[in-house]
Every structure is written in structure tokens, then in C-alpha cells.
Amino acid sequence: MNDFKYQNIELDWGIDELITKLHDLRDQSLEADHQRHQKLPSSKELQNIIDGVGAVLFPHRLGPPDLNNQGVDHFVGHELNAILLELYKQVRCELEFVSEHLTDKEAHQQAFAITREFATRLPDVRVMLNSDIKAAYEGDPAARDAYELLVCYPGIKAVIHYRLAHILHQLGLPLVARIISDIAHSATGIDIHPGAQIDERFFVDHGTGVVIGETAIIGKNVRVYQAVTLGAKSFQKDDNGIIVKGQARHPIIEDDVVIYAGATVLGRITIGKGSSIGGNVWLTHGVPPGSNITQAKARNELFSGGTGI
Numbered sequence: 001m002n003d004f005k006y007q008n009i010e011l012d013w014g015i016d017e018l019i020t021k022l023h024d025l026r027d028q029s030l031e032a033d034h035q036r037h038q039k040l041p042s043s044k045e046l047q048n049i050i051d052g053v054g055a056v057l058f059p060h061r062l063g064p065p066d067l068n069n070q071g072v073d074h075f076v077g078h079e080l081n082a083i084l085l086e087l088y089k090q091v092r093c094e095l096e097f098v099s100e101h102l103t104d105k106e107a108h109q110q111a112f113a114i115t116r117e118f119a120t121r122l123p124d125v126r127v128m129l130n131s132d133i134k135a136a137y138e139g140d141p142a143a144r145d146a147y148e149l150l151v152c153y154p155g156i157k158a159v160i161h162y163r164l165a166h167i168l169h170q171l172g173l174p175l176v177a178r179i180i181s182d183i184a185h186s187a188t189g190i191d192i193h194p195g196a197q198i199d200e201r202f203f204v205d206h207g208t209g210v211v212i213g214e215t216a217i218i219g220k221n222v223r224v225y226q227a228v229t230l231g232a233k234s235f236q237k238d239d240n241g242i243i244v245k246g247q248a249r250h251p252i253i254e255d256d257v258v259i260y261a262g263a264t265v266l267g268r269i270t271i272g273k274g275s276s277i278g279g280n281v282w283l284t285h286g287v288p289p290g291s292n293i294t295q296a297k298a299r300n301e302l303f304s305g306g307t308g309i
Contacts, residue, residue, distance in 0.1 A: 038097045041090045041176050047183050052083040057126050061147045088115040094175045114171045125163050128200055132159050135201035139223055154188035155204030165194035213250035222253050225261040233267030233284055
């Protein structure tokens with residue numbers, strides 16, 4: 001490549017050498033991973049898809065500003081057709097990336113079936129999101145209108161992404177699902193793994209710094225505040241010292257639980273129905289229904305008899 005000239009000064013960046021080195025490193029990486037030159041699903045395209053699904057589910061709030069009642073069904077149908085086609089492409093991209101043995105026909109059939117199943121679940125997603133929005137409105141005195149939450153609240157944005165990503169995760173697309181959850185994480189600071197199981201009326205208030213792990217199970221009408229972690233206490237390893245994947249390692253949160261800001265709940269423990277976990281509590285053991293755990297009480301329990309955590 002030609003050197004770059006700036007104010008009559010030749011600037012040699014060594015571009016040709018860099019191109020060669022980067023090319024060799026790419027080849028080494030592909031050979032080591034046994035991967036073909038297959039593209040990954042696109043974060044940009046998936047963001048557009050999720051935005052489009054949001055507009056389909058809530059056309060009057062997240063759709064085009066000039067949309068009227070007469071044109072809603074036409075908009076929803078047209079938008080859905082375009083969205084599902086783009087989603088089909090991303091689904092097929094993941095299927096072809098993870099399997100070197102799929103034929104074009106098999107890839108098409110599987111991608112079409114997954115995309116169509118995703119579409120059939122959208123009404124159920126709308127029902128779940130209605131319950132989440134209602135819970136947020138009822139739980140936040142600052143919310144003046146239920147649908148203000150759709151455009152202003154990061155917790156609702158993160159939950160929309162989660163509910164859509166969770167379906168794709170269930171349908172065997174962990175990569176696409178994880179990309180969607182990471183889009184929400186980047187936008188809101190809320191990190192919800194798409195494998196987590198979260199029931200209706202889930203409200204994340206403020207939300208920045210919330211982390212919910214892959215195997216967490218959350219019941220109905222649960223509210224969490226900023227900087228809450230539902231994480232793993234330890235990781236099981238095999239005989240070679242490699243972490244065993246897929247083990248249940250995150251908390252079970254029963255119905256009607258509130259977890260306040262900064263609380264950390266670790267391990268496969270159960271927080272009983274109707275419990276309240278105070279701010280900045282560090283909790284590694286389960287508590288019965290109706291518990292009220294504060295910093296002082298948690299410290300007294302965790303360190304009783306001289307034992308640590």
C-alpha cells in the first residue's frame with residue numbers, strides 16, 4: 001500500500017506488514033477453533049430486529065409517530081414480515097456457524113421452524129410485558145403513566161430484551177439470545193442472562209449494575225433495585241479442573257420478594273415467598289418465607305459461632 005502523505009511528510013505506518021501478521025493470526029485462530037470462515041450473527045441487525053418487535057408489540061408507543069388507528073394492522077403485518085425475514089437470516093447464521101454438517105436445505109428448514117415458533121409466542125410476550133409494565137407502574141410513585149415506562153425506564157427496556165432473548169434461548173439459539181441480552185446490557189447496565197427463568201410482574205427499578213445469572217429462577221411479582229446480583233457462589237470443576245457448564249448455581253427467588261439496592265445473593269439457595277432483602281446484604285444461605293434480612297441480621301447469622309461464609 002502507498003504510504004500516507006501529510007503536509008508533504010511521508011508517513012509509513014507499516015500497513016503491509018500489519019496486514020500480513022493479522023492475516024496469519026486469523027488463519028491460526030480459525031485452525032485452532034476448527035471453525036470455517038462463517039459469519040457470526042450481527043449485533044446491529046439483531047438490534048434492529050428487537051426494535052422492530054417492540055414496535056409491533058406496542059405500535060402506538062414504539063411505532064412510527066404518524067401511525068393512526070386505521071393503519072395499525074397494516075403496519076404490524078408489514079413490519080412483522082420484514083422482521084421475521086431478517087430474524088430468519090440471523091437464526092440461520094448461528095445454525096450454520098455452530099454446525100459444519102448442515103446442508104442448505106436443513107439450515108433453511110430449521111431456521112424457518114425456529115423463526116415461525118418465535119413468531120407464535122409474541123402474543124404471550126405481550127401479555128408478560130403488560131404485567132411487567134403494570135408492576136413497574138404500581139411500584140414506582142415517580143411513574144406518571146404506564147406507557148411512559150416503555151420509553152423512559154431502563155428496567156423495562158432490559159426486560160423486553162430478556163423476554164425475547166429467553167424465547168430464542170429456549171429454541172436452541174444461545175448465541176443470538178446472548179447478543180440480544182448484551183445489547184440491553186450495553187444500553188441499560190442491566191445484565192440478565194437469557195437462560196434465567198423469570199415469571200410475570202417483574203420490575204427492575206433504576207437497574208444500573210443488576211446482574212442475573214443463567215440458572216436463576218424468579219417467581220411472580222418480584223422487584224429488584226440497582227446493583228443487585230443474583231450470582232453463583234462457586235463453580236463445580238471436573239477431574240481436569242475445567243468448570244462444568246450448565247450446573248444450577250444461581251438463586252431461586254420465590255413470589256413477592258423485594259431485593260434492595262446493592263444486595264448480593266449467591267449460590268443455589270432459595271429466598272422464600274414474601275421476603276425482603278435489605279440494601280447491601282451479602283447472602284449465601286436460603287431464608288424462609290416472610291423473612292426480613294438486613295445487614296446487621298445477615299452478619300449475625302452468617303458469622304454466628306465464629307464461622308465465616
